[in-house]
Amino acid sequence: MTLKPQPQKPQPLVPWMGGKRRLAKHLIPMFPEHCCYVELFAGGAALFFLRPEKAKTEVLNDLNGGLINLYRIVQHHFDEFVRQFEWALTSREVFTRLQSTPPESMTDIQRAARFFYLQHTAFGGKVTDQHFGTSTTGRGFTAVDIADRLKAAQRRLNGVYIENEPWQRCFKRYDRPHTFFYADPPYWQTAGYDRAFDWSQYQQLAEVMATAQGKVMLSINDHSDIRGLFKDFRIQRLELAYSVGRDKTQKTSGELVICNW
Template identity: 45%
Template structure:
C-alpha cells in the first residue's frame, strides 16, 4: 500500500478546532498506518488533511456542513470563476454583518462559498456559530494578495479528491473497507454546540464509539481528554498528547488531548 509524497498546504481559513499544533503528530500517525483509502468524515477546514505529506490513491473528505462542502467543491471545480466573485471583496464590519445575516441557502454556490470564506477569515477565532467580527492590527483579515495564493494551493491539492456532504455515520458506512483509514475530528466533549444547532450532540459520542467497534478499516481520532470520553471509548487504544496554547504573549495554557485508535 504505497503512499505518494505531497506538498503540505495551509487551510484557506481559520476554523474552530483547527489542529495546528497537533497536525504534525497526527500526520505522522496517519502515515504509519498502511491504507489505500483515506477518509475524513469531519473535515472542517482540513487542518489535518492539508498538512499531510503523503497520500494514497483514494482520498475522501466529508462534512455535514453545506458551507464547508460548497467551498471545497467550488475551489476544486470552479476556481477561476470563484476568484472573479472575490475580486471586489473588502474587509469591513458592515460587510461582515450583512453577510452574517444572509441566509446561505438563498445564494448561488459561488456566492455561498465566497460568503463562507469571508466570514471565516474575518470572524474572531474561526467560530462557526455566534461569529463576531475580528479586529486585527496586522492588516485586513481579507486581503486578496494573501488569500489567493492559499486558494491556488488548495485548488491544486483537491485534484482527484472525493468531496461528500454526508452525516458522519453515513460517510463511515459508505467507505468502510479493510484498507480504509479514517481520521476523525469530531466536536470536542462539551463543545458540541459550537458548530451549530443539531449538528452533533453528546449522545453522538456513544453512537460513534459503537459504530467504530464494528468497522473493517482502521481509524485515528483526536479529541479533548475528558473523563466521559475515556469512558465512552475505553475499548480502544489511547495516546495522551500534551499541548501548550498561547492565551497571550505572557501566558500559556497547557491542555491534554487524546489520540484514540483501533
C-alpha cells in the same frame, strides 16, 4: 542561473474552530498504512491539506453545507470564485452585510465566497455566533494574492470525493480493510459548534471503532467520560499550549488520540 520559485504547499482553506493545524506534526506520523483516507468530520481539513503524501482515494465529509459547497466550488469553479474577491476589503460593514444576506438568495459561487470571507474575518474561526475579529499584531483579510495562495489547495482537492452526509452513512459507505478513517467530532461538553452532537453519537463511534473493517483514529478533548467510554482502545494524550484573547499566559489542554489498532 534563475531559480524557479518553489510551488506553495497546500494550506487549509478556512480557519476552523477545533482545527488540528497545530497538532498535525504529531498526528500525521501516527497514520497507519492505507489506500483510502476518509475524514468523517472534515471541517477545515487541516490534516488532509498538510499531510505530505496523498492516498490513492480520499474523501472529505461534513454536514456543514456551506463548507462542502466551498470545497466543491474551489475544486471546480476556481477562477470565478477568486474573481469574487477582486476588490474585497477587511471591513466590519462588509462582514455585517454578508452575515445578514440569506445564503439561499445567492448562487453557489457567491455562497462559497460569502462563507470563505466570513470564516476568515470572524473571531476564532467560529461557525455560529460569529462576530468581526480584529488584531493589533496581524494583517486583515488579504485578497491581492488570493489566487496564488489557493491554487495549491485547488490542486490538492483534485480527484477527492466530497461528501455531505451523516458520519454514520459515510463510514458505512467507505469501510474496507484498506481504509483509514480520521474522526475529529465536536468536543464533548464544549459550546460553539454549528450543530448538536449528543452522547449517543460518541457511543456509536465507540461501537463502529470496535467492529470496523478499517482503521480509525479519533481525536477528542481529554475528559473522564471520554476516557471511560473508549477505555478498551489505545489512548495517547497530546498537550497543546494556548492563550486566550489578551491573556498572554500560556495554558495547556489535553487532546486524546484514540486508535482501534
